[in-house]
Amino acid sequence: MNLRELIDREITREEALELTKLKGSKLMELMAVANEVREKYCGNTIHTCTISNAKSGQCEEDCKFCAQSAHYKTSLTTYDLKGEQVLLDEYNRAEELGSSKFGVVTSGRSIKKGSKEFENIKKFIERAKETDNKVSLCCSIGLLNEEELAELKEAGVTRFHSNLQTSVESYNEIVATTHNIEGRIATIKAAKNVGMAVCSGGIIGMGESWEDRISMAFTLKDLDVDGVPVNILNPIPGTPHGEREHLAMDEILKTIAIYRIIFKDKVIKIGAGREGILKDFMGSAFMCGANGMLVGGYLTVKGRSEAEDFAFMENVRRMWEN
Numbered sequence: 238m239n240l241r242e243l244i245d246r247e248i249t250r251e252e253a254l255e256l257t258k259l260k261g262s263k264l265m266e267l268m269a270v271a272n273e274v275r276e277k278y279c280g281n282t283i284h285t286c287t288i289s290n291a292k293s294g295q296c297e298e299d300c301k302f303c304a305q306s307a308h309y310k311t312s313l314t315t316y317d318l319k320g321e322q323v324l325l326d327e328y329n330r331a332e333e334l335g336s337s338k339f340g341v342v343t344s345g346r347s348i349k350k351g352s353k354e355f356e357n358i359k360k361f362i363e364r365a366k367e368t369d370n371k372v373s374l375c376c377s378i379g380l381l382n383e384e385e386l387a388e389l390k391e392a393g394v395t396r397f398h399s400n401l402q403t404s405v406e407s408y409n410e411i412v413a414t415t416h417n418i419e420g421r422i423a424t425i426k427a428a429k430n431v432g433m434a435v436c437s438g439g440i441i442g443m444g445e446s447w448e449d450r451i452s453m454a455f456t457l458k459d460l461d462v463d464g465v466p467v468n469i470l471n472p473i474p475g476t477p478h479g480e481r482e483h484l485a486m487d488e489i490l491k492t493i494a495i496y497r498i499i500f501k502d503k504v505i506k507i508g509a510g511r512e513g514i515l516k517d518f519m520g521s522a523f524m525c526g527a528n529g530m531l532v533g534g535y536l537t538v539k540g541r542s543e544a545e546d547f548a549f550m551e552n553v554r555r556m557w558e559n
Contacts, residue, residue, distance in 0.1 A: 240270045243498050244277065250455055256495050257447040264491060268525035271494035275526050278502035281557045283550050284464075284529035286338035286375070286506070287331035292318045292354070296344040300402075300413045301477035302440055302470060305344040311475040318343065318354045324361045325368075332372050334532050334543055340375035340398055346416065347379030350388060359392045366393040375436065380420045383427040390431050397428040398436040400466065403445050404452035411443050425460050434463040438506070441492055442470030442484035450492055454499045464529065465503055467493060469510025483514050490518065490525050497526025504529040523553045 238255060240263075248256075259267050294315030296305045304311040319327075324341065331339040341358060348354045355378075362374055376389055377398035386397060399421050403411045408418035421437075428435050437460070439453050457465060469489055472481045496505055506529030507515070507522050515522055532546045 240266055244270060244274050248498055250451060253451045253454070253495055253499060254447065256498070257451070257491065259491070260487075264487065268490060268494045268521075271497040271526040272524050274497050274501060275505075275528055276557065279504070279528050281554060282528065283523075283553060284338075284504045284506065285334070285336045285532050285550075286340060286529070287327075287334055287336040287532055288340040288342050288377075289319065289324060289327045291324060291341045291358075292316070292343035292345065292348075294344055296346075297415065298346055298413055299415045301411070302402075302443060302473070303476065304473045306476070309475045309477075311473055318357060321357065321361045321364060325364060328361075328365050328372065328374075329368075329370055332370050335547070336372055336532055338375050338396065339372045340377055340396075342377040342398070343379065345379060347381060349381070350385045355385070359389070362389070362392040362394060380416075380424050381427065382424075383431055386424075386428050386433060387431040390433055394433065396434040396436055396463070397424070398466075399424045399428075400437055400439055400468075401453055401456060402439045403443065404449040405456060406452060407445060407449045411445055411449070422456075422460065425462065429461065435460070436464035436466060436506075437462045438464075438466035438468065438508075440468045440470050440509075441489065442481065442510075443478055444481065451495070454496055458499060463503060464506055465496060465500055466506045466508045466531075467496065467527070468508040469514045471510050471513055486515075486518050489515065490521055493522055493527050494525040506530060519549065520553060520556070524556065 256267060294305045294313050295307050297307060299306055299308040304313045328339050365374060373395045374393055375396040375398055376394050401418060401421055405418055425435050425437055437457055441450060469484060470478060472479050505527050507527050508531050511519060511530060
């Protein structure tokens with residue numbers, strides 16, 4: 238396969254699976270081609286977002302990677318939905334961090350219309366829109382229908398987040414048994430139908446196959462999502478995936494490179510695992526296709542300091558431009 242042909246044309250599933258077999262100098266060529274795709278279709282902008290773990294723990298779902306599930310014994314601190322002022326302070330902090338987006342993320346299957354929590358989230362959004370803060374507002378509050386999503390959009394939410402986590406074929410084996418992936422897909426379709434942008438990706442390193450990773454990518458491509466978070470499993474003691482070894486570095490970078498070739502002009506955002514697992518290879522992720530990252534920490538894992546992240550982003554931009 239001529240890898241450079243993939244800069245300008247769509248790749249098939251079969252071709253993407255062939256790319257997973259590349260090693261050595263051909264893998265380095267793949268990464269270089271992916272970086273050219275990023276430069277051509279996305280430019281040299283690093284997209285940043287900050288999330289709030291707005292409601293923590295006590296989740297009824299049994300997602301095997303998650304510290305927030307009530308099914309497992311972890312050291313997580315649990316709490317109910319944060320108050321409006323706390324969320325507003327965090328929203329303003331996101332602006333100070335230089336983030337372009339701020340996401341309200343809650344544990345549990347969904348926060349439904351008619352509940353006090355849904356109304357409180359709407360009130361926060363409406364208050365946030367009244368400020369001079371221009372950071373766009375996102376929500377990740379579970380499985381919602383078009384009516385609920387339209388109401389959030391009317392309040393000021395521009396983007397909805399709902400990760401598929403893995404392939405349709407392996408979801409119940411790798412991720413959860415208390416719900417199906419079809420609910421996530423239906424939520425993504427509903428968000429697109431009401432005019433929201435959608436951020437949806439997954440977690441690599443949960444024991445999935447290359448076929449699972451490629452299948453998930455093409456499902457997301459068919460759904461026309463706008464951003465693709467790539468999270469790297471950080472095994473949490475007490476969860477079913479808590480004893481897994483970290484994914485090999487070449488697999489991580491190869492996944493990012495193949496995803497860039499599949500998604501061309503979408504934001505590929507490195508989330509969990511960026512600091513703790515990529516470590517010295519973090520810059521390599523941005524030289525093989527990534528162009529976005531979370532700043533200010535994750536749901537249950539603390540991130541790096543803002544000074545370190547800003548210095549890192551400046552170094553990435555310098556590498557891209559020189």
